[in-house]
Amino acid sequence: MIAALDIPYWAQTAIKVAVALGLVSGSAFIFAYVFLYKIMSHMQSRLGPMEAGPHGILQLLADGVKFLQKEDLVPERADRFVFAAAPVVVMISTVLLYVVIPASPTLVGADLGAGVFYALAASSLSVIGILMAGWASANKYSLIGGLRAAGQLIAYELPLLLAVVGVVIQAGTLSLSGIVAAQADGEIFGLGAFGQPFVLTQLVGFAIFLVASQAELTQAPFDMPIAESELVAGYMTEYSGFRFLVFYISELATTFAFAALGATLFLGGWWFPGLDTSGGLLSNLVGPAVLFAKIMVVAFVIFWVRFSYPRLREDQLQTFAWKVLIPLSLANIMVTAVLKVAL
Amino acid sequence: MAQLPGLIKGLGVTFRTMLKPAVTIPYPHYKETPAPRARGVIALKEENCTVCMLCARSCPDWCIYIEGHKTKAPPRRAGGKPRTVSLLDRFDIDYSLCMYCGICVEVCPFDALFWSPEYEYSEPRIAELLHDKDRLGQWMETVPEPPALEAGAEVKGRGKA
Amino acid sequence: MSTVSERQQQAYVAGVAADARINVELETEGMTLNLGPQHPATHGTLRIVVRLEGEQVVEAEPVMGYMHRGYEKLVEVRSYPQINTLVNRIDWLGSFANEVPFILAAERLMDVEAPPRAQWIRTLFFELSRIANLSLFLGDLGVQLGAITPVFYAFRDREHVLNLIESATGGRFHPNFDRIGGLKEDLPRGFVDEARAAMGKLRDFCDELETLLFGNEIFERRTRGIGVIPAEVALGYGLSGANLRASGVDWDLRRDQPSPLAWSEIDWKVWTHPDGDSFARCWVRLQETREATFMVEQLLDGLPSGPIMAKVPRIVKVPTGEAWVSTENPLGEMGYYVVSKGDTGPFRVKIRSASFNNISVLPWVLRGVYVADVITIISSMYFILGDVDR
Numbered sequence: 025m026i027a028a029l030d031i032p033y034w035a036q037t038a039i040k041v042a043v044a045l046g047l048v049s050g051s052a053f054i055f056a057y058v059f060l061y062k063i064m065s066h067m068q069s070r071l072g073p074m075e076a077g078p079h080g081i082l083q084l085l086a087d088g089v090k091f092l093q094k095e096d097l098v099p100e101r102a103d104r105f106v107f108a109a110a111p112v113v114v115m116i117s118t119v120l121l122y123v124v125i126p127a128s129p130t131l132v133g134a135d136l137g138a139g140v141f142y143a144l145a146a147s148s149l150s151v152i153g154i155l156m157a158g159w160a161s162a163n164k165y166s167l168i169g170g171l172r173a174a175g176q177l178i179a180y181e182l183p184l185l186l187a188v189v190g191v192v193i194q195a196g197t198l199s200l201s202g203i204v205a206a207q208a209d210g211e212i213f214g215l216g217a218f219g220q221p222f223v224l225t226q227l228v229g230f231a232i233f234l235v236a237s238q239a240e241l242t243q244a245p246f247d248m249p250i251a252e253s254e255l256v257a258g259y260m261t262e263y264s265g266f267r268f269l270v271f272y273i274s275e276l277a278t279t280f281a282f283a284a285l286g287a288t289l290f291l292g293g294w295w296f297p298g299l300d301t302s303g304g305l306l307s308n309l310v311g312p313a314v315l316f317a318k319i320m321v322v323a324f325v326i327f328w329v330r331f332s333y334p335r336l337r338e339d340q341l342q343t344f345a346w347k348v349l350i351p352l353s354l355a356n357i358m359v360t361a362v363l364k365v366a367l
Numbered sequence: 368m369a370q371l372p373g374l375i376k377g378l379g380v381t382f383r384t385m386l387k388p389a390v391t392i393p394y395p396h397y398k399e400t401p402a403p404r405a406r407g408v409i410a411l412k413e414e415n416c417t418v419c420m421l422c423a424r425s426c427p428d429w430c431i432y433i434e435g436h437k438t439k440a441p442p443r444r445a446g447g448k449p450r451t452v453s454l455l456d457r458f459d460i461d462y463s464l465c466m467y468c469g470i471c472v473e474v475c476p477f478d479a480l481f482w483s484p485e486y487e488y489s490e491p492r493i494a495e496l497l498h499d500k501d502r503l504g505q506w507m508e509t510v511p512e513p514p515a516l517e518a519g520a521e522v523k524g525r526g527k528a
Numbered sequence: 529m530s531t532v533s534e535r536q537q538q539a540y541v542a543g544v545a546a547d548a549r550i551n552v553e554l555e556t557e558g559m560t561l562n563l564g565p566q567h568p569a570t571h572g573t574l575r576i577v578v579r580l581e582g583e584q585v586v587e588a589e590p591v592m593g594y595m596h597r598g599y600e601k602l603v604e605v606r607s608y609p610q611i612n613t614l615v616n617r618i619d620w621l622g623s624f625a626n627e628v629p630f631i632l633a634a635e636r637l638m639d640v641e642a643p644p645r646a647q648w649i650r651t652l653f654f655e656l657s658r659i660a661n662l663s664l665f666l667g668d669l670g671v672q673l674g675a676i677t678p679v680f681y682a683f684r685d686r687e688h689v690l691n692l693i694e695s696a697t698g699g700r701f702h703p704n705f706d707r708i709g710g711l712k713e714d715l716p717r718g719f720v721d722e723a724r725a726a727m728g729k730l731r732d733f734c735d736e737l738e739t740l741l742f743g744n745e746i747f748e749r750r751t752r753g754i755g756v757i758p759a760e761v762a763l764g765y766g767l768s769g770a771n772l773r774a775s776g777v778d779w780d781l782r783r784d785q786p787s788p789l790a791w792s793e794i795d796w797k798v799w800t801h802p803d804g805d806s807f808a809r810c811w812v813r814l815q816e817t818r819e820a821t822f823m824v825e826q827l828l829d830g831l832p833s834g835p836i837m838a839k840v841p842r843i844v845k846v847p848t849g850e851a852w853v854s855t856e857n858p859l860g861e862m863g864y865y866v867v868s869k870g871d872t873g874p875f876r877v878k879i880r881s882a883s884f885n886n887i888s889v890l891p892w893v894l895r896g897v898y899v900a901d902v903i904t905i906i907s908s909m910y911f912i913l914g915d916v917d918r
Contacts, residue, residue, distance in 0.1 A: 520833070521833070
């Protein structure tokens with residue numbers, strides 16, 4: 025779309041970069057305000073920030089400035105380059121995730137044929153960033169925390185992947201736009217008006233996806249690596265100021281991206297009954313809004329669980345992934361494959 | 368997975384709480400009125416004070432500073448002797464030390480000290496937390512009437528409440 | 529006959545021995561972790577020095593004293609009313625409960641008995657402070673385990689109890705209400721109705737917490753079987769309160785010890801649990817909170833009328849003697865040993881606080897547990913540092 029404008033290539037690239045960063049941080053800010061400041065507060069029977077700006081909207085600005093004005097401490101024995109690079113790597117993996125999510129028939133960063141595969145691969149890059157952070161902090165406890173986080177993230181990659189495989193089998197394509205189209209064109213008991221969001225047929229897969237993404241985002245009940253800072257320092261301890269802000273923004277932005285992924289794979293993405301999957305002005309205008317609404321629903325469930333449950337111990341976490349989620353998701357794949365061929 | 372209902376019911380609790388209004392009272396805009404007996408600040412009724420020093424002596428923190436002098440007042444009836452009265456020169460309560468225990472108020476035999484529920488007297492400098500005689504006298508306006516007692520309490524001189 | 533010289537052989541052997549020595553040292557050294565005085569989990573300034581062997585704790589030693597305020601020295605130069613004020617601050621969450629054993633000891637020395645209305649209202653406030661204390665425990669328990677919402681419900685519903693205490697005594701946290709011979713003044717009008725409403729809300733809170741926290745499978749997995757203290761060990765270390773009852777020992781001073789307060793006049797139940805693990809301790813405290821709300825309602829129903837204060841001289845001079853009184857405080861058994869030499873203030877007061885003995889079992893119970901469970905066990909034991917250090 026930007027290529028249609030008649031401006032030099034460097035200007036186009038600059039616009040794209042600005043839009044990408046704006047989208048990533050904007051979504052993080054929206055999530056921080058809606059879920060962390062307001063929904064969490066109301067679930068806890070309190071009001072949340074109210075003083076800065078109407079209903080505390082400017083509190084985000086205040087918190088941002090607070091982080092930016094902190095002293096940039098790098099531990100003496102830390103590996104400076106790796107220490108500085110770790111938050112950037114995590115942020116890169118987040119931005120890469122945003123590339124494939126279709127917001128409408130034409131609004132997509134890159135409509136890759138292997139969209140799903142690419143998205144899951146990009147999300148696992150963050151593990152490298154976490155290991156870099158844990159190692160470069162020159163802190164025994166950061167290293168242990170980083171290793172534990174990496175172990176958890178790798179363990180929960182598998183159920184995430186396997187849950188999505190069921191969707192791929194049913195849709196017949198790895199491309200995310202293709203999956204949205206498959207849900208739009210599907211039928212429920214012969215009724216084509218509502219399409220067939222895969223949440224109906226892949227309910228187990230959706231549940232596994234939500235649990236696995238909760239663990240991928242290190243949110244409660246799977247936040248032992250971060251809350252490890254009760255007892256042992258987590259991998260983020262030595263980071264302060266802007267570097268910590270980058271970690272935090274990428275965590276919230278990744279939540280947005282995973283919610284978008286869940287909405288696209290299971291809830292029908294940007295499609296709404298009446299919209300045209302091949303293009304058209306209406307789809308391009310309404311599509312992003314519909315996708316946003318679905319993202320908020322999925323994210324609400326993710327944060328709702330985060331605020332309500334205590335955390336699992338590290339070994340219980342791993343047992344749950346390996347002994348419960350993976351067999352369940354394998355069974356889901358088998359059933360889906362059999363039914364796909366049979367029906 | 369038999370415990371699944373427990374997990375779901377827990378989610379229900381937080382969801383229901385989210386729908387109910389929050390209990391926070393946004394302080395500077397809305398203020399809760401404290402109970403009439405709330406121990407906010409001590410007020411001094413100077414005309415009742417006879418400089419007996421009981422309050423200063425019984426304060427666990429020794430935060431009351433009293434100075435007084437004796438003078439002769441005119442006799443109550445014509446033809447009587449002039450009486451000696453003690454007058455206050457200085458009566459300071461240091462609220463940076465005060466424990467808000469109320470022993471001074473209780474121990475005063477002449478009802479010169481009263482509790483008031485006022486609590487908004489924070490100062491930017493600790494030295495200004497020393498309230499002198501005049502300031503303590505100003506707090507008297509905020510002293511409420513003692514609340515009526517619960518049924519079954521014995522009210523002195525009037526039988527049961 | 530070897531091609532390697534004697535010196536080389538000796539050097540090789542020495543090198544291997546040196547390596548072995550280093551390995552042996554590393555093996556036995558382990559990792560020492562300092563759960564420092566500033567730590568969100570330790571309810572105050574407690575330091576626990578933990579020796580780890582991989583994931584498991586080999587040795588744990590609590591280091592206390594960071595909050596020592598010198599109570600037993602302070603009270604040597606103060607009179608009984610002044611000490612009553614100070615004593616509120618030992619266990620600041622269940623504050624009225626600290627005053628009661630001290631006043632009872634002084635009353636025993638003076639051979640004075642408070643009128644029945646005063647004893648009933650004393651019991652009422654004692655149970656209110658139990659509710660205030662234990663509801664904060666229930667909220668704090670959630671936070672230590674990662675559930676961030678119950679603590680806000682705890683503080684929200686505790687406000688009802690604190691407002692009640694404020695309406696009657698003037699202070700939310702430090703009531704300073706008990707006097708030798710009775711209470712400072714009577715209840716204000718409307719207290720009984722407000723208290724009944726508050727008890728209803730607190731029971732709703734207990735139900736909410738049971739659903740949100742205790743019914744949660746994750747909570748059960750984190751606390752069942754963790755930190756089991758058998759009954760003999762509990763008795764041997766002098767545990768008291770809910771920690772003892774959760775190990776199956778049926779012992780409650782309110783029922784088992786004659787006391788002038790009104791516990792024998794109302795109908796209530798002692799809750800025990802046979803397991804002795806962290807879940808048992810938390811569960812017993814939840815039931816105790818609920819039981820306390822029922823007790824408060826019974827006390828409100830049966831409140832006798834009459835004077836609030838016995839005939840006691842204005843300046844209290846306690847006759848010579850020694851008295852020991854202990855009560856079932858929210859944290860456990862708290863007792864005062866008052867030695868009087870006939871003055872307006874005691875000669876010596878020894879304060880037996882529940883939490884001091886409760887943390888003495890930590891080296892025993894923390895052996896062999898995983899690092900992540902240390903926090904669970906500490907928060908289920910529930911001690912207040914003001915009570916530990918005095």
